[in-house]
Amino acid sequence: xxxxxxxxNVDLEVGARSRAELVPLVDALHGKLFELFRGRIRGLYRVxxxxxxCGRNASDTIHExxxxxxxxxxxxxxxxxxxxxxxxxxxxxLARGVRSVELAIDPDAIRRVAALGGRIAFTAYxxxxxxxxxxxxxxxxxxxxxxxxxxxRTAAPRRQSA
Numbered sequence: 001x002x003x004x005x006x007x008x009n010v011d012l013e014v015g016a017r018s019r020a021e022l023v024p025l026v027d028a029l030h031g032k033l034f035e036l037f038r039g040r041i042r043g044l045y046r047v048x049x050x051x052x053x054c055g056r057n058a059s060d061t062i063h064e065x066x067x068x069x070x071x072x073x074x075x076x077x078x079x080x081x082x083x084x085x086x087x088x089x090x091x092x093x094l095a096r097g098v099r100s101v102e103l104a105i106d107p108d109a110i111r112r113v114a115a116l117g118g119r120i121a122f123t124a125y126x127x128x129x130x131x132x133x134x135x136x137x138x139x140x141x142x143x144x145x146x147x148x149x150x151x152x153r154t155a156a157p158r159r160q161s162a
Contacts (some may be wrong), residue, residue, distance in 0.1 A: 006101035015044035015085030
């Protein structure tokens with residue numbers, strides 16, 4: 001369930017032109033972070049992660065994800081640097097009747113993301129529009145294989161609101 005501020009989780013979303021560019025990074029993060037998705041979206045080979053536990057807030061979760069990237073060795077760091085997409089994507093739920101939420105990120109978390117060449121993104125989910133069991137914290141998520149999706153199968157990209 002979301003917290004009072006609507007915070008759900010932070011996903012680390014990394015994308016590169018080719019799968020080969022990310023292999024050292026994927027191998028390094030295996031078992032350290034929970035892999036949500038691996039495959040192609042809009043021309044980028046992407047891998048999405050979250051922490052193995054549910055963070056208390058967005059800042060703490062960003063710090064945990066940043067620590068995993070900061071711990072990479074030189075070849076793994078080159079794979080991170082080669083990625084054209086390095087997003088720390090904060091998921092927020094807008095509960096029925098809620099018109100806005102306010103979520104503060106601490107300055108140290110912002111500095112860490114910037115030092116890693118990443119960016120902070122936000123995805124807001126309208127609770128009334130989501131199928132039951134799809135939002136984080138509902139206890140219905142099953143661990144996914146760390147192997148690439150079967151040919152022709154990809155996850156739906158996140159919707160960006162205008």
